[in-house]
Amino acid sequence: MSEAKYTSARIAEIAGGELVGPGDLPVNGVAALALAGTDDVSFLGDDRYRPQVMPSAAGVVLIPARGFDEPPPAGRAWVKCANPGAAFAGLVPLFVPPPLEYPAGVHASAVVHPAAVVAPTAHIGALAVIEAGARVGANSVIGGGAYLGRDAVVGEDCLIYPNVTIRERCILGNRVTIHSGTVIGSDGFGYEQTPQGHRKVPQVGFVQIDDDVEVGALVAVDRARFGKTWIKRDVKVDNLVQIAHNVVIHEHALIIAQVGISGSTSIGAGCVLAGQAGVAGHLTVGAGTMLGGRGGIIKDAPPGSQLMGMPAVDKREYVKQLTAYKGVERCRKEIADLKAEIAELKALLASRA
């Protein structure tokens, strides 16, 4: 092994913890307990991972100051910390490459229409397309192969990853991040039935995404039928989410992976929709509502609702639903007992007739 980046003693010092064990162990990386090698530092951040500490190969483990009393085996060391998770987060940057830098300027291979406006401090990556009338604000990054449609607007300090598609007239605020593959401004799904087949209802609105929003990879955000589909400030959207036309998602909401939100529905501020959940169309979900994984909201929800299941109900009601089938077995047993008792009574009565 070449010169180690750090020693266990130095790690304890940086973490502000108390070293238990040798101080000269080499530390070259950070890793979770289950995946760590002998020259990694790891941490016990949650009691559920306690059984992984001893079998882990991690040379150094940050452990809680109290409650973990086993000494380290030979060749390993603990560092006792008030908050191992926070201390570990502080170590991570020591071992990772610096974030990518995006120099100002337009890559020679990018296609920027003469009628587009790109800030001199913006970075336009290789083979990106910026159509006529589009604008890219100061310090924003448009990744390689990304597409910015006619009259679309990207504000300042945005990070648009490679192969994102932003269609015409969509508007992004400042400090917006969009991950690869995501499509902003595809047509909403709307047809009228006619004897000749489906006739498309024109989808002539746009999408507005406000400041500090982050949208994951492979998310579809449909443009409005008219007016706008609107994702408000500080909303965070995970991967593979469907956001239909005319949806409004209010500030600070968290939309976890594979959620689907149907057309014209409003998601209140601070809501959390867990993975694979869904919300039907034309509904109002009140602020602060929590919807469990795979939950499905099919009627308006008052603010602060705690919902689970499909169709979603209050989480206490959900528990009743889940356990009901056991009640059926108990009922059948008790009914059989009652039958026997009644038969006995009948026999007794008959004997006395």
Add this chain to the structure above:
Amino acid sequence: MSEAKYTSARIAEIAGGELVGPGDLPVNGVAALALAGTDDVSFLGDDRYRPQVMPSAAGVVLIPARGFDEPPPAGRAWVKCANPGAAFAGLVPLFVPPPLEYPAGVHASAVVHPAAVVAPTAHIGALAVIEAGARVGANSVIGGGAYLGRDAVVGEDCLIYPNVTIRERCILGNRVTIHSGTVIGSDGFGYEQTPQGHRKVPQVGFVQIDDDVEVGALVAVDRARFGKTWIKRDVKVDNLVQIAHNVVIHEHALIIAQVGISGSTSIGAGCVLAGQAGVAGHLTVGAGTMLGGRGGIIKDAPPGSQLMGMPAVDKREYVKQLTAYKGVERCRKEIADLKAEIAELKALLASRA
């Protein structure tokens, strides 16, 4: 405010309705009640939105000719219409930019193989790739960054949005629209188990998409194992849908967002599969079947089925399933009552012994 585009009086005239309130209100846009500003016209198309009319900021609201009797507050106006929704749809085009135009020709940055055939009236966008043997028909649009594989065919009047991928030998008819990010012709998922691991079953078929089909954003349509995966005329597919190898979707079906259809399944004409639903493999779903949101079909369904739930059952059966857990509570209450009655009877009998 600069000169308004329209006045409330002019809007009433265009909508063919009766103005109630001032005729000189400025109208510069269209919007839903909840999002409208003072110079927008909005509409009451469905009774569920009635409570939004008075709180809305919309300066002008199209209301039904009968049944909405509150007068407009100061500075606002109503327009009474026989059908406010239809009248509103007629107003929308006044306020939206004209649709994008795609001039005929190949963008200088596009890569069109010399052995590809592109109609002179077709539009090939910036940085699109058209591989050898591929054909693009009259008036069709291939958006920026889109990819058309070897020997793939796009018919006439098609609209292929930016960053779509159409792989080799897939065939699209006329007036087909494909939204951004979608992948047509990825390999089907098929492996044989061997002692050495999974061995890929070659997926040598293609995808055929017939006239007037629209496919949303980020949809995956796998090529057939052999023969073709087939989406027939006038089928409409929403975003993030999975269509596996050898699936056939018959005319006019509607496949809503995030649905998954497993391999070799046939979806009948005019079926509607609602959001996040699924259909298992090798099944036949009869024409006109309606599958509710998140429903899951796991056996053949006769034509005209009305299905809900997972596994999907007739919707009346589904309602029974949903409410069964309440029946359990009632049963337990009644069993307790019966126990008490029997105990009473026993005591009575004992007292008479």
Add this chain to the structure above:
Amino acid sequence: MSEAKYTSARIAEIAGGELVGPGDLPVNGVAALALAGTDDVSFLGDDRYRPQVMPSAAGVVLIPARGFDEPPPAGRAWVKCANPGAAFAGLVPLFVPPPLEYPAGVHASAVVHPAAVVAPTAHIGALAVIEAGARVGANSVIGGGAYLGRDAVVGEDCLIYPNVTIRERCILGNRVTIHSGTVIGSDGFGYEQTPQGHRKVPQVGFVQIDDDVEVGALVAVDRARFGKTWIKRDVKVDNLVQIAHNVVIHEHALIIAQVGISGSTSIGAGCVLAGQAGVAGHLTVGAGTMLGGRGGIIKDAPPGSQLMGMPAVDKREYVKQLTAYKGVERCRKEIADLKAEIAELKALLASRA
């Protein structure tokens, strides 16, 4: 019809089967029973398709050597085979175009950074982007419009389809296939709550994909918060799957379309997660576990589990849950009967008082 590619007699010979019917029928293609034309050969591989044999237009059908005794109608022929499915698989290559060839070299329109390393035998397609420090191994293919980020590594004999995005520092082994639209290395979804809103937790790890893995279209694989998200050897992932940060999927697992796996979860070797299933975060799913379609695992699962439902339970328990609602109806009927009996007893007792 022009000269046929094969005759029914020649097909029987190649298939190693016994011809029943005329030997001079023309055969120009392969197709499933339901889609075949008169000059196609088809097969009966599974008894469920037996009713399709007679109505099929297929001129030639491979049938099992025993158990199918109806003679072919005029103008059609059967070929009796020991294993019709295997025999058919052997015929398919006769009728399909040869697989695409990817000549060694970099397309003139691709953008390969001077500090990238591309093997001379690799193929870099039109308008692909290879960033600084990235490496592409011998015989690997990077499709048109695909993006390979800074310091990313693609091993030997890999097939990266058009419009794939592989972000910085991600590492692929040998013989890895990635289908179009897929995103490898998007940021994990992690935020801390602060009074000012969500603060992003840096996602500084990477994704490692080992030898012989195949990943379908439009799959999102998030990079690790630190360390790596890891897909091990011979894992096969279908389309539209979500794989969150720090997930580990062990050897040979099969992950079917639209599955979601939450952060830091470990999926054991040889597991099968069926379509639209999900697994919550920070869980360990034991080797060989089978999770049914739409199932949802919310706690650790021991090796060899057979799970269904949401939340997932043992499949026998699941069947009980599904049928419980019928038990409720029976209970209510039996309770009514008991009530009647008790009323009778009471009346009898009263009459004797």
